[in-house]
Amino acid sequence: MTDLADLTIVAAGRGLRSGEFSSVDLLDAVTRRASITEAQLHAYLTLDKKGARSAAEAADAAFADGKDVGPLQGIPIALKDNMCTIGVETTAASQMLAGWKPPYDATVVRRLKDAGAVVTGKTNLDEFAMGSSTENSAFGETRNPWNPDFVPGGSSGGSAAAVAVGSAFGAFGSDTGGSIRQPAALCGVVGMKPTYGLVSRYGLIAFASSLDQIGPFARSVEDSATLLDAIAGWDRFDSTSIDGAVPNFSGSLDGGVGGLRIGIVSDLMGEGIDTQVRGAVSGMADKLSEAGAEVVEVGLPSTEFALSAYYLIAPAECSSNLARFDGVRYGHRSNVEGTTEDMMSHTRAEGFGPEVIRRILLGTYALSAGYYDAFYGQAQRVRTLVRRDFASAYEKVDVLISPTSPTTAFPVGERSADPIAMYYSDVCTIPSNLSGEPAISVPIGLDDKGLPIGFQVMAPSLGEELMYRVAAAVESISEFTKRAPLASSEVVAP
Amino acid sequence: MTAWEAVIGIETHVELSTKSKMFCGCPADIPDEPNTACCPVCLALPGSLPVPNVKAIEGIVTIGTALGCTINESSLFYRKNYFYPDLPKNYQISQYTFPVCEFGSLIVEVQGEPTVVGITRVHMEEDTGRSTHVGEGGGRIQDAEHTLLDFNRAGVPLVEVVTEPDIRSAEQARAYGAELQRIVLALGVSDAKLEAGSMRFDANVSVRHVGTEELGTRTETKNVNSLRSLQRAIEFEIDRQIAVLEDGGSITQETRHWNEDKGVTLSMRSKEESEDYRYFQDPDLLPLEVSDEWQSLVRESLPELPAAKRARFRAAGVEAETAELLADNLELASLFEAAVSGDTNGKLIGNWLTGEVVAHARRENMLVSDSALTGSHLSDLAEMVEEGKLSSSAAKEVLNAAMDGDGSPRDVADARDLLQMSDAGEIEAAVDTVLAENPDAVAKIAQGDSKPIAFLMGQVMRHTGGKADPSIVQRVLKDKTAGDA
Ligand SMILES: [Zn+2]
Numbered sequence: 001m002t003d004l005a006d007l008t009i010v011a012a013g014r015g016l017r018s019g020e021f022s023s024v025d026l027l028d029a030v031t032r033r034a035s036i037t038e039a040q041l042h043a044y045l046t047l048d049k050k051g052a053r054s055a056a057e058a059a060d061a062a063f064a065d066g067k068d069v070g071p072l073q074g075i076p077i078a079l080k081d082n083m084c085t086i087g088v089e090t091t092a093a094s095q096m097l098a099g100w101k102p103p104y105d106a107t108v109v110r111r112l113k114d115a116g117a118v119v120t121g122k123t124n125l126d127e128f129a130m131g132s133s134t135e136n137s138a139f140g141e142t143r144n145p146w147n148p149d150f151v152p153g154g155s156s157g158g159s160a161a162a163v164a165v166g167s168a169f170g171a172f173g174s175d176t177g178g179s180i181r182q183p184a185a186l187c188g189v190v191g192m193k194p195t196y197g198l199v200s201r202y203g204l205i206a207f208a209s210s211l212d213q214i215g216p217f218a219r220s221v222e223d224s225a226t227l228l229d230a231i232a233g234w235d236r237f238d239s240t241s242i243d244g245a246v247p248n249f250s251g252s253l254d255g256g257v258g259g260l261r262i263g264i265v266s267d268l269m270g271e272g273i274d275t276q277v278r279g280a281v282s283g284m285a286d287k288l289s290e291a292g293a294e295v296v297e298v299g300l301p302s303t304e305f306a307l308s309a310y311y312l313i314a315p316a317e318c319s320s321n322l323a324r325f326d327g328v329r330y331g332h333r334s335n336v337e338g339t340t341e342d343m344m345s346h347t348r349a350e351g352f353g354p355e356v357i358r359r360i361l362l363g364t365y366a367l368s369a370g371y372y373d374a375f376y377g378q379a380q381r382v383r384t385l386v387r388r389d390f391a392s393a394y395e396k397v398d399v400l401i402s403p404t405s406p407t408t409a410f411p412v413g414e415r416s417a418d419p420i421a422m423y424y425s426d427v428c429t430i431p432s433n434l435s436g437e438p439a440i441s442v443p444i445g446l447d448d449k450g451l452p453i454g455f456q457v458m459a460p461s462l463g464e465e466l467m468y469r470v471a472a473a474v475e476s477i478s479e480f481t482k483r484a485p486l487a488s489s490e491v492v493a494p
Numbered sequence: 495m496t497a498w499e500a501v502i503g504i505e506t507h508v509e510l511s512t513k514s515k516m517f518c519g520c521p522a523d524i525p526d527e528p529n530t531a532c533c534p535v536c537l538a539l540p541g542s543l544p545v546p547n548v549k550a551i552e553g554i555v556t557i558g559t560a561l562g563c564t565i566n567e568s569s570l571f572y573r574k575n576y577f578y579p580d581l582p583k584n585y586q587i588s589q590y591t592f593p594v595c596e597f598g599s600l601i602v603e604v605q606g607e608p609t610v611v612g613i614t615r616v617h618m619e620e621d622t623g624r625s626t627h628v629g630e631g632g633g634r635i636q637d638a639e640h641t642l643l644d645f646n647r648a649g650v651p652l653v654e655v656v657t658e659p660d661i662r663s664a665e666q667a668r669a670y671g672a673e674l675q676r677i678v679l680a681l682g683v684s685d686a687k688l689e690a691g692s693m694r695f696d697a698n699v700s701v702r703h704v705g706t707e708e709l710g711t712r713t714e715t716k717n718v719n720s721l722r723s724l725q726r727a728i729e730f731e732i733d734r735q736i737a738v739l740e741d742g743g744s745i746t747q748e749t750r751h752w753n754e755d756k757g758v759t760l761s762m763r764s765k766e767e768s769e770d771y772r773y774f775q776d777p778d779l780l781p782l783e784v785s786d787e788w789q790s791l792v793r794e795s796l797p798e799l800p801a802a803k804r805a806r807f808r809a810a811g812v813e814a815e816t817a818e819l820l821a822d823n824l825e826l827a828s829l830f831e832a833a834v835s836g837d838t839n840g841k842l843i844g845n846w847l848t849g850e851v852v853a854h855a856r857r858e859n860m861l862v863s864d865s866a867l868t869g870s871h872l873s874d875l876a877e878m879v880e881e882g883k884l885s886s887s888a889a890k891e892v893l894n895a896a897m898d899g900d901g902s903p904r905d906v907a908d909a910r911d912l913l914q915m916s917d918a919g920e921i922e923a924a925v926d927t928v929l930a931e932n933p934d935a936v937a938k939i940a941q942g943d944s945k946p947i948a949f950l951m952g953q954v955m956r957h958t959g960g961k962a963d964p965s966i967v968q969r970v971l972k973d974k975t976a977g978d979a
Pocket of ligand 1 (some may be wrong): 515518519520531532533534535536537649
């Protein structure tokens with residue numbers, strides 16, 4: 001018999017409605033799974049057992065009353081710990097916010113609660129979402145469910161690992177330079193970054209405001225679309241959110257790729273991309289072509305500079321966004337004797353980890369008088385070029401495809417001493433953040449180490465429906481149904 | 495030695511009196527109890543985001559339009575980054591390039607001499623919280639034992655109006671400040687209370703020799719909070735700078751602050767150690783769009799500005815200084831407007847309003863608005879005086895009575911028997927009688943001695959029981975005695 005924790009959201013929803021099991025049963029299943037896997041994986045920072053329990057009971061009561069607010073009612077979902085949850089510790093994996101309980105819910109959280117979802121807890125991340133391996137967490141790293149000697153990717157590594165291992169049916173993360181798609185690829189799940197502005201950022205602890213977007217992790221493309229349906233749409237608390245009609249994404253999966261023009265990004269298929277990853281991606285491209293798509297090579301020449309531009313823009317914005325952590329109103333406060341200024345600077349030195357400090361310094365420098373134009377100004381010009389590159393590509397093709405990550409998961413510790421190597425992990429995902437366009441990672445196979453390979457589908461602004469249609473085709477062609485070995489309930493806890 | 499000339503530019507912060515703050519829904523009308531008008535946004539809690547207040551944008555567009563500015567259809571919000579405990583985000587949302595309004599002007603008059611002051615820009619920003627430094631040091635942060643923070647004011651919409659360095663004297667600076675305050679009040683967008691800090695000035699001052707084009711090194715005197723202080727601070731700064739330069743010294747570019755008690759400006763920090771604000775466009779906010787339609791809506795609903803009002807009052811015969819007093823006082827202005835039409839004596843009514851009416855109200859400890867005085871009282875009174883039916887002292891008595899609610903001027907004048915004899919025929923008859931009774935006096939006048947005229951006037955007044963209009967008596971007397979010569 002299948003462990004309930006291994007069901008997709010759609011299948012779990014069917015069982016809830018047929019009365020086969022209850023929301024409390026689903027919660028028990030993921031809690032049991034977590035109790036087996038957490039010691040090794042550390043996907044969660046906080047398990048809100050009490051809150052989850054009462055939400056599950058409320059969902060069951062609603063079902064009993066004949067109330068049904070939609071496909072997430074009664075489904076246990078995890079949240080990256082950089083989204084504010086009222087009364088539940090929200091830390092961004094930083095000592096700076098250890099113990100901080102927000103007095104308000106992020107818009108995404110409120111919408112999930114309104115949709116009847118059961119929030120299981122808060123998942124681990126690189127501190128303030130800065131990193132690509134979830135090793136930068138102030139509270140210990142998360143491990144890859146396929147092999148705990150490897151990283152799960154990052155920064156939303158906890159959410160990716162939880163969904164891969166079955167300690168949540170779905171999860172949400174934030175993607176600033178690939179922080180959803182890259183860990184999804186490394187953990188063998190579906191991870192999606194929406195068009196900038198499709199999902200409200202209100203209540204998401206900002207890393208780089210012009211790049212951050214919240215998006216779902218799921219075990220199927222259909223689940224991913226279902227999760228996005230619940231959170232997408234204009235929010236009056238986020239003036240960068242898009243005011244307009246939102247399509248029904250989970251209803252946009254059929255149709256296949258017949259007649260579509262698909263561009264494979266040649267600039268993301270060359271040197272620096274692992275040969276097995278490259279092979280799997282071009283193999284999939286061939287199959288898409290067999291399925292009726294017209295697959296052509298497309299160049300995105302500016303991707304060469306995109307990484308550098310990103311590592312100026314994101315730190316610049318973060319240097320300002322993180323200025324509010326000063327020990328005055330909330331969070332860590334240094335005990336140092338001295339002036340207010342001493343208190344503020346010691347608070348920041350004590351509260352932030354090394355990667356966060358590195359980026360704040362980098363960003364402060366990039367915005368300084370006399371350097372602004374050479375760094376931040378130049379990076380903004382590259383950003384314009386990236387947008388232009390995408391625009392001209394989309395004149396020729398409907399969607400673009402590429403690897404999600406240049407490599408599969410790497411061993412824990414391998415890149416933590418080499419920031420540049422770590423930064424390179426995001427080379428395939430960053431362009432979509434700079435352009436603000438949607439992209440999804442779908443698992444398509446394993447490499448010879450048994451680690452998952454992610455396949456990226458990118459679409460023009462607000463092209464989520466088309467993106468999902470292609471992703472669904474990729475999913476069905478790949479027949480990737482393998483589950484992370486730690487997900488099996490037969491695996492005994494170490 | 496060539497004379498010195500001051501070059502002055504003023505930056506004015508005006509807190510808008512909107513219902514809510516600039517970027518959140520908290521009340522902008524600050525409660526007394528500290529930290530009771532705060533939310534995740536204005537406390538800069540993690541994850542919170544700003545959403546612009548449309549009413550505040552309307553306020554700044556109104557100010558910009560009144561100052562004749564170009565309104566940018568699209569303007570940008572920037573972050574001004576600096577660390578200070580009462581600045582919750584440790585950056586202030588402000589504007590940098592592309593402010594909402596640019597290139598305006600304001601005409602100020604000092605002793606009838608008009609000067610055009612260019613308005614460089616009018617931009618939108620948010621206010622900070624308030625720090626209270628507690629300890630021995632008399633409220634200075636350096637000496638405080640601890641600091642209390644109140645974030646009620648954090649995020650209140652603030653408009654900054656920046657002038658060109660077109661001002662040449664402390665008097666002009668004061669006149670500029672006063673006129674800007676009048677405009678803001680007339681627009682109803684701020685209570686513009688200088689003493690409460692809802693309007694405050696920074697003065698940029700430098701000096702140079704008359705005839706030179708190059709600007710001297712300037713200092714910025716911050717947070718001056720009265721018109722009198724503005725003038726005094728600038729006067730002090732001009733004198734100080736001239737003294738330094740004449741002594742062979744040089745001016746340091748620095749921020750200074752005005753010490754009201756000592757009447758001096760003091761150095762706060764020099765520009766060398768000043769901060770790099772690392773301005774960059776705020777990624778949380780979209781460009782601010784002010785459509786043509788919105789701009790014309792604002793333009794059409796603009797009230798009459800103080801300068802236009804003064805001009806209108808002057809055109810009605812009011813003297814310049816009185817026109818200014820009238821235009822500055824809503825009550826008096828509306829009484830004036832109700833009283834004056836066509837060829838009514840505007841000068842007379844203006845003088846009454848700014849003189850006797852204000853004085854009587856003060857004597858009686860009442861508000862002009864609480865008195866019974868109406869516009870038609872004033873116009874009737876003016877007509878009676880014009881017709882010679884009331885003497886000017888009787889007019890004052892009638893005016894006071896009308897304010898006290900004793901009735902209309904005509905009724906009061908009747909009841910108190912104050913009406914003058916103004917019928918020329920009656921007066922002529924009385925004059926004829928007096929002349930006939932005093933041939934000696936008439937003869938003296940005929941010989942060129944004008945002294946007896948006063949005596950004859952007195953006789954006529956006695957004859958008429960004091961009710962003859964003296965101006966008419968005098969005219970008739972002169973005519974008749976001249977005619978005899
Ligand atoms: Zn607020």
